[in-house]
Amino acid sequence: MDFEKNFQQWLASDELSDSDKARLASLTQEEKKEMFFCPLQFGTAGMRGVLDLGTNRMNVFTVRRATKGLAEYIKTLGAEAMERGVVISYDTRRFSSEFSIEVAKVLAANGINALLFDTVHPVPMCSFAIRHLNAIAGVMITASHNPKIYNGYKVYGEDGAQMSPESTNKVVKFIDKTPYFGINEVDANLTADNIKGLDNVKVHEHITVIGKSVDESYFDTISKLSLSPEAVEKFGKNVKIVYTPIHGSGYIPVTTILKKMGITVNVVSEQALPDTEFSTVRVPNPEEADTLRLGVELADKIGSDVVIGTDPDADRMGIAIRNDEGKFVLLNGNQIGVLLANYIFLRKKETGTMPKNGALVKTIVTTELARALATSYGVTTFDVLTGFKFIGEKIKEWEQSGEYTYLFGFEESYGSLVGTHARDKDAVVASMMFAEMVCYFDSVGKRVYDVLQDIYKRFGYYVEKARSITFGGLDGMQKMADIMAQIRSTRFEEIDGTKVLAQSDFVTRKKTYADGKVEDITLPQTNAFKLHLENGDWICVRPSGTEPKLKFYVATSKPTESAATSKAEAYLAYMENSVK
Template identity: 60%
Template sequence: MEYMKNYKHWLANVKEEERAELVALASDEKELKERFALPLAFGTAGMRGTLGLGTFRMNEYTVARATQGLADYIKEQGKDAMERGVVISYDTRRMSYEFAMKAARVLAANGVNAYLFENVRPVPICSFAVGYLGTFSGIMITASHNPKEYNGYKVYGSDGAQLSPEATARVVSFIEKRDYFGVPEATVDPSRENVMGKDNVKLCDHITVMGKSVDEAYFDRIAKLSLSPEAVAKEGGNLKIVYTPLHGSGYKPVTEILSRMQIPYNVVPEQAEPDPEFPTVKMPNPEMPDALTLGIKLAETLGSDVVIGTDPDADRMGVAVRTNKGEFVLLTGNQTGVLLMDYILRRHKEKGTLPQNAAVVKTIVTTSLAEKVAASYGAACYDVLTGFKFIGEKIDLFQKTGAHTFLFGYEESYGYLAGTHAKDKDAVVSTMLFAEMVCYYKSVGVSLYDRLQEIYKTLGYYAEKTISVYFKGLDGMEIMANKTKALRKVDIREIAGWKVASTVDFLAGEKTYSSGKKEKIDFPKSDVMKYFLEGGDWVAIRPSGTEPKLKLYVSASATTAEKAAEKAAALLDQMKGYVE
């Protein structure tokens, strides 16, 4: 039994103080299988898992092994890649700093330069730093918005975007050749391990601590993305914002950008301090309604206009705005993205700076309303697979070919990016532009809620719904995979009474029309099924890349908000039956 072999190998090699955790598992076969039957998968988004000892857990051994694989890949690229090195950042989760330091020491032992941030930094600053420092790669220690039991290890390429499938495959090939134990590490003088507050200081050979100099460059860069400084100057002092970092890494950069804009803000006190336990929320995810509950409560007390929340690594942003009745309403990721896209395109058009080749990018599970908004300004709208790395790839392509000028990209899961300073989601620049957008509409006598309703009245009412179907246990991933295989064998002609016009199988790489006609699609292969109804509405199903769950997405339109919501609910209800 492979899992027992792995268990015994770990039992013989872990530190003495760690053995007790493994000894306690000796008679728990289920737990042994979960921890040791499989290695933690390393994909284009890196790896992510629950903390603990074992091959299927996030711990210093799995981190060291993965970093050794990355170091081997970098060494294969040559001396220049080793000298350019790797920038390393981390969030506020348990073991994040320890994993970051471990990665730096492994890289240094391999002669690869490591640039370690002196304190927590969010995803966007890590992605930006890759380009700013000119490093060959980047590592971000984070599990994003997952529960507190998780941590993760994300890798960026030299463009600041997540690793390409080709580079990932090569890194994995090196990882698989390595054992979890005996990975070389550089020695760091314990008296110098307190890196907080340092900037551009050598910790040891091949490890340099970075700090404020990178932050300043980042803030200078995103400040150039401002589109309405005059509106901020006029209305910013009157705007009241409540912000919550949800105990994460967004606190300093988000409050810094709001301060530079001279916009008053109040931080939710219970959620201001970094805390890996995330004690005030079930999950530190701005997609979840309860994440902004404390923020809304504070905003109602203070009479604030807007509530903004960011997740632990500050790549996602959730917001709540007031309706015309004065009540707070949570905006979905689709709605926030549409508002930001509309604002950016509108202001460029008003200022006469809208490029003729302007383009926005969204994922295939993001609302179709985005296409209509882009078209209304004469901008191209491109669809990419789910995952911000594909938006990053599109940005890189636009920059290399000059075919389009990228202005905005987003996905329905609350991730947005304006500008090309980073190639991953950026909740800091999103907060800046969102606050500026509120000021702009205030200056013309319109609320943000009003503007959203105007968009619906002009382009059609849209309703989007997303749910996840979980499959528990060691075989959860296998059950999930079998569900998608079975779904492909079902000829779905109608959903909740609406006829299916075409079905797109992104794994097969083809689109099949109701007439039987087939055509190839120009997308990388991915385990996604998307059903287009007559009229353009759609339903999509895809497995999660990090958890044993299937995600169902619906985008429905109608002549009223109520009808659109009813249609979306009906479509979702029937599709659930195919996968539960």
């Protein structure tokens, strides 16, 4: 793509303000290349980018263009689809509310009903609303837990899951045909302030503001997922739990559902209110220990053993718990998922509600400890590709066939779903269930840390680690492609002294064993490569779907935590050195 030509087209557009044109005029040649050399990539996870002008950035023009493409796709589905409309939600980031209003105006100009939330709402409530209101699609304006300079645009299908690859490809074809300027919008005076508090109010022929009614239905639905009401009634008022929304969209829903259940929560006041700058943290990511620092400080002050944090769009939950030495340790996504799974399975077994055909769903890069745990409860484990939409597909499949009953699904990347009310990660419910779990184990004289150690003592110490290599510059994507090709062409015999038993290539969908035997992989095609090692260890490599990053995942299990950690680090070092 000719970046200079694109740049000149933008500079000449009468839709840009004087300040916009001044910004463009100030760019260096390298900045022009970065901002205009290609369109912002749109995939099954939508698009995400740095906030700025340009074809390769997030701005009102790229948002309008993407929405016009989505509108054209919905038109092909017919008048009923247009009438069912699109749910629009947004988080607390820079320009999130403005972008959501732009989406509504473009959809309305194309005769498609827009169902716009009245204020900040998280990913799970967007997914729920799509299903609850029988919408044809949904748009969530968010960049999840990325730094403040980012924003993004997620698209959901009618089932509330992120849009399928097939539908996404159709949307992309329409986007590619759409110019950045001259996109029609309806003339409606909408701002974040003047729609706040409205509920089921039509502000334009094709724009309805939704709010409290949907919220109440969501809270009523998820409150029924409770597994230990007696423990909550007895211990909920006095339990000491710290919660931080990290300036994000989780504050209202998490505190609302915990209050509804009767669980006291101590909120980190400095991080309670929305803040587009996320000014109290380096990055608004609850996976990072320093992000939960204020939560840990409050926990130490009040004598709490548990800190819960949710990211800006409240689809991921981070946890810090106090160990035997009295120090807080940050749990990883696998540990959080296993703890929640264990609690769900245990309580269903104790209450006699465990179905005979219960199922747990995890991704191919998620811990095998989950499978060992599930098997001990008679629950079948299913692996799917990375991306929560694939977990959603399993739920849909079993709802139609009745073959299995979905109990829980999670990814190593801190996302999970309890219940089937939504089809994406739900950190509101995860926070609710984790808080309830604390109450339950309080009732039997255990701490969460003790429960985790008991699991390790029973099944062995499973350690999983992940690392990313970022490839900057215009040739970053090509560098990743070259490395993936190099890895695929290598016949690995052993990694750090551990024998390689088989190699799975998810592009060719073939699993090749060391003795030459080849099996078909039944999962859909994706750009990933996995090594299966002795003792159940594994290594997986895949490029990120939204960023120029190559991700390495390793997993091992040993009798002791130190041995497992040492082995996992050795695997990572081997793979990193192999691509240098």
